[in-house]
Structure formats: structure tokens, C-alpha cells
Amino acid sequence: MGRSRYKIFEPTHPHFVTCTVLHWIPIFTRTETTDIIFECLKYLQKADNAKIYAYIILENHLHLIISSDNLSKTMESFKKYTARHIIDLLKSKNVTTILDQLMFYKKAHKTDRIYQLWQEGIAPKLIQSEAMMIERINYIHNNPVKRGYVDEPIHWRYSSARNYADQIVSTDREGNKKEFTLLTASASILLVDVSSKKRDKQSINQALSSGKKAAKQESSHIYLSKWQ
Structure with a gap:
């Protein structure tokens, strides 16, 4: 090679x-x-x-x-x-x-x-x-x-x-345990352009929050977006 x-x-x-x-x-x-x-x-x-x-x-x-x-x-x-x-x-x-x-x-x-x-x-x-x-x-x-x-x-x-695929164990207020896989969790991935002037923490957090909501609607539970 x-x-x-x-x-x-x-x-x-x-x-x-x-x-x-x-x-x-x-x-x-x-x-x-x-x-x-x-x-x-x-x-x-x-x-x-x-x-x-x-x-x-x-x-x-x-x-x-x-x-x-x-x-x-x-x-x-x-x-x-x-x-x-x-x-x-x-x-x-x-x-x-x-x-x-x-x-x-x-x-x-x-x-x-x-x-x-x-x-x-x-x-x-x-x-x-x-x-x-x-x-x-x-x-x-x-x-x-x-x-x-x-x-x-x-x-x-x-x-x-x-x-x-690991199992996560969650306990509610009554002490009941519930197992679910990481694949059911949602994730927002935000690609930030280094030349962008809108890179303040608040704006990025808002974009990530919107992305997490969108991720819940995706079959993969992953939402990938670009920040210009």
C-alpha cells in the first residue's frame, strides 16, 4: 500500500x-x-x-x-x-x-x-x-x-x-425497576462549523435540545444536524 x-x-x-x-x-x-x-x-x-x-x-x-x-x-x-x-x-x-x-x-x-x-x-x-x-x-x-x-x-x-445494546436499569418513585436498551434512548449529534459566529453555549444547547426532540421521531433514535 x-x-x-x-x-x-x-x-x-x-x-x-x-x-x-x-x-x-x-x-x-x-x-x-x-x-x-x-x-x-x-x-x-x-x-x-x-x-x-x-x-x-x-x-x-x-x-x-x-x-x-x-x-x-x-x-x-x-x-x-x-x-x-x-x-x-x-x-x-x-x-x-x-x-x-x-x-x-x-x-x-x-x-x-x-x-x-x-x-x-x-x-x-x-x-x-x-x-x-x-x-x-x-x-x-x-x-x-x-x-x-x-x-x-x-x-x-x-x-x-x-x-x-447494554441494558439500563431505571427505578421509579415506587421502587419498580424497568430495563431498556441504549438503542431506545435518543441522541442529538450537532456538527458545528468552526467558522460560525453563532457558537455561544446557549444557542448550541437550544439546537441540541431541538435535535433530541427530533431524534425521538427517528427509527434510529439518532438525529444528526449541521450548525452553520
């Missing part, structure tokens, strides 16, 4: 992105390697205001729907941090079979390193509508099902499918 031709032109908006291990080597068959991914994402949620709408980690690649204050910078930090720490882990465990492959398949222009973990690029796709958001979330969650790895999306350990 050559250098990526894909560019991010709206760096604060949600994108569907893909990170693939060099030569599709199965790195994420170890819990320790997936732990590094989650550790990095948690850090970026605080450092870069990253928001993870959906994710899945398969044996040799991962998909995210993600936004941040500057997505290009966030994904660059993500790939650098995870590559360094996963390679250090493989060295500490003396996993020479994989390390030899990461060295053998390293691109010739990567002269500043011995190993290369990630293929270049993230193939970002801007989430432009509610329908696209839903389609990409479903694609992510159904990925291991289509591959025949599991029967249901929630059975895959490293996926946000469980977050969407």
Missing part, C-alpha cells in the same frame, strides 16, 4: 477511519495489544476532545467513527503512540516472528525506524448525514458477523456493539 491520498478537510467533524496493520499481520490476537489501543483512545478523549461514536478491533485492523478538535493531529498521535508501545510490547515478549515481519515489510522510505506497525493512511470518510452515520455504525458492528467469527455483534469482545 502506497502513501495515502486521503485528506481530512473538515477536521472537527465525525469521520469513519480505518487503521490497518502492515501486511495484514494479526497483531490484535493478544489482550495486551488491544489494551494499548483503548489506553490511547482514553487519553485522546481528554487531550484532544476526541469523541468515539463507534469502534471495532479485528485481528489486523480497526475501524472508528471519531471526531476531535483536529482529527488529522489526533490520528497521527494515535498511530505513533500505539505503534511505539505495541512494538515495545512485542520486544518484551520476544515475539520475533511478528517483529521480523514488521521489519521485512517496512517501506523503504521509512529510514528512521527498524519496524513499521501501521500501513500508511486512515482512509477517512466524512460522516455527512444521519443515514450515513447509521450505515457506518451497523457496518462496524456487523463486521465480525459477516466474517463468521460470531453469531451476534455483541458477542465480539472488542466492539462498541455492547455499548449500544
Whole structure:
């Protein structure tokens, strides 16, 4: 795979992105390697205001729907941090079979390193509508099902499918408990143009409130809108 031709032109908006291990080597068959991914994402949620709408980690690649204050910078930090720490882990465990492959398949222009973990690029796709958001979330969650790895999306350990399907227990004033899934909750997603002059907190909260009302009428319970 050559250098990526894909560019991010709206760096604060949600994108569907893909990170693939060099030569599709199965790195994420170890819990320790997936732990590094989650550790990095948690850090970026605080450092870069990253928001993870959906994710899945398969044996040799991962998909995210993600936004941040500057997505290009966030994904660059993500790939650098995870590559360094996963390679250090493989060295500490003396996993020479994989390390030899990461060295053998390293691109010739990567002269500043011995190993290369990630293929270049993230193939970002801007989430432009509610329908696209839903389609990409479903694609992510159904990925291991289509591959025949599991029967249901929630059975895959490293996926946000469980977050969407987890049961919430609510207790009313009389002490009666009621269970419902997160899929029955409504959510408003507001994409704010950085050049907009109407970015005061009150206006944005009003737009989000209107969006939540609209979300209740949607079959997906998600309402995606743009703030110009």
C-alpha cells in the first residue's frame, strides 16, 4: 500500500477511519495489544476532545467513527503512540516472528525506524448525514458477523456493539425497576462549523435540545444536524 491520498478537510467533524496493520499481520490476537489501543483512545478523549461514536478491533485492523478538535493531529498521535508501545510490547515478549515481519515489510522510505506497525493512511470518510452515520455504525458492528467469527455483534469482545445494546436499569418513585436498551434512548449529534459566529453555549444547547426532540421521531433514535 502506497502513501495515502486521503485528506481530512473538515477536521472537527465525525469521520469513519480505518487503521490497518502492515501486511495484514494479526497483531490484535493478544489482550495486551488491544489494551494499548483503548489506553490511547482514553487519553485522546481528554487531550484532544476526541469523541468515539463507534469502534471495532479485528485481528489486523480497526475501524472508528471519531471526531476531535483536529482529527488529522489526533490520528497521527494515535498511530505513533500505539505503534511505539505495541512494538515495545512485542520486544518484551520476544515475539520475533511478528517483529521480523514488521521489519521485512517496512517501506523503504521509512529510514528512521527498524519496524513499521501501521500501513500508511486512515482512509477517512466524512460522516455527512444521519443515514450515513447509521450505515457506518451497523457496518462496524456487523463486521465480525459477516466474517463468521460470531453469531451476534455483541458477542465480539472488542466492539462498541455492547455499548449500544447494554441494558439500563431505571427505578421509579415506587421502587419498580424497568430495563431498556441504549438503542431506545435518543441522541442529538450537532456538527458545528468552526467558522460560525453563532457558537455561544446557549444557542448550541437550544439546537441540541431541538435535535433530541427530533431524534425521538427517528427509527434510529439518532438525529444528526449541521450548525452553520
